[in-house]
Amino acid sequence: MTYWKPLLLIIVLMAISQTTMAQTTEQPNDCPTVVRTAITLTGQRCEDTDLNQICYGHLVLDAQPRTGLVNFGFDEPGDIVDVVEVQSLRLSAFDADAGRWGVVMMQIEAKLAQQADNNPEVQILLFGDAELNDATRFxxxxxxxxxxxxxxxxxxxxxxxxxxxxxxxxxxxxxxxxxxxxxxxxxxxxxxxxxxxxxxxxxxxxxxxxxxxxxxxxxxQFGPMQAFYFRAGANDAPCAQAPNSGLLIQTPEGVAAISIWLDEVVIEMQATAYVQAQPDGELTINVLEGEARVTANDDTRTVVSGMQINVPLDSDLAATDVPSDPSPYDVEVLQSLPLELLDRPVDAPAPRAEPAGVPLAGQWNFAWDTAQLTCPDGTHVPFESTGAPSALTVESESLTWNAARYTRSTPGIYRASYVDSSGNLHQDTLQVIAADRIIGEKVLDLISPVCTLNVGFQLQLASVAGVEE
The missing domain is CATH 2.30.30.40 (SH3 Domains)
Known part of the structure; x- marks a missing residue:
């Protein structure tokens, strides 16, 4: 009786079993599985992250404590420490061989743009090839x-x-x-x-x-992790099921705007935003819902959901110029963001493209270009800006602002004439520079003293909250 056939069968079955085991071992290292596992485990491990704490979600390459701090422990997934203990974080880029992809979750106390009794928490998610370094020492x-x-x-x-x-x-x-x-x-x-x-x-x-x-x-003026330098890999998603490296910031619903200092740019936001930044490149703020006011080099721009703003950065991640005009964001850049980890899940809306020469409806801030002009007879005429925003509405061929109707004369140019309660004639011209910015010129014909003055002014979008789309 021969035994080679059963022996051969056993050898074949063992080979198939080993092949299956190898495939099972290798499977978790494919891109979709690695990323999905990292997101799932972060949600489980960081569920109890409290105010002003950082949670080690998945594969942090390096975490540095504050200079002079003792007893620092942020070494293992699931570790949670106070934000005041952490000076910098560096996460793992996607590594298929090692099955690595980094995620960190933070809950930080919000710095409100306006003073309030209680400061709510802001959620920050850092993921992929990303680094964050607190700009302050605590x-x-x-x-x-x-x-x-x-x-x-x-x-x-x-x-x-x-x-x-x-x-x-x-x-x-x-x-x-x-x-x-x-x-x-x-x-x-x-x-x-x-x-x-x-x-x-x-x-x-x-x-x-x-x-x-x-x-x-x-x-x-900023607390721990309210002001930081940040960089992330540029458009580096390793597969369609993975996001590009970056930062998600979400403010609580129903609270006033919060302030974040990021790469020497101040962002006042009531929003969920996805942020990217590269040295010798740009800081890009993509607003998924809500709105943000972005200030760099003494210039402020407003960006709303479906749009982005860019700020040029130098090699040290410092802002080198003013913010760009708001523009529709690139929906492909937003692929597969881990939005399910946010306290308040949101969906990224379609890119918002405003027609050229048409402003966004909303509340707009107003400022004169000068505080005073003088008539030929020596009479000083003051021009005072109240500082309070006023509503601007948009129709197909006109704008309404401060109870005056402005008719479009050419693309981006709107004009209005009206007489005020004192009998003075106002002839205004508005030029739409961008969806959030208007420059204006007023020709003012006074009746006492008889005098004609030309004065410029600026309109800056403050908010679109409460405006019907």
């Missing part, structure tokens, strides 16, 4: 006994608030002699005697500051 600590927080580093200065023993604090500066600490109080700063506080690190790692320097120190 150290956490706690009061070792009851202490008074004052407006200036002096025991005679005005009291802002008080601390109880063991109350946590975040220090963002010190006097040169280390006698007082400047601490962050959500929407402003205060001073506390350093002998009343125990810092979780070396006091010398904090910047030496003076009370007078606060007004010029823009970054001092």
């Amino acid at each position: 150290l956490p600590g706690q009061a070792n006994e009851p202490a008074i927080v004052r407006a200036q580093p002096s025991t005679s200065s005005r009291m802002l608030t008080s601390l109880s023993a063991d109350d946590e604090i975040t220090a963002n500066g010190r006097l040169q002699d280390n006698s007082w600490l400047r601490i962050n109080l959500s929407d402003h700063n205060g001073w506390v005697r350093s002998d009343l506080v125990i810092l979780d690190g070396d006091i010398e790692s904090l910047a030496a500051v003076t009370p007078a320097s606060l007004e010029d120190d823009v970054l001092a």
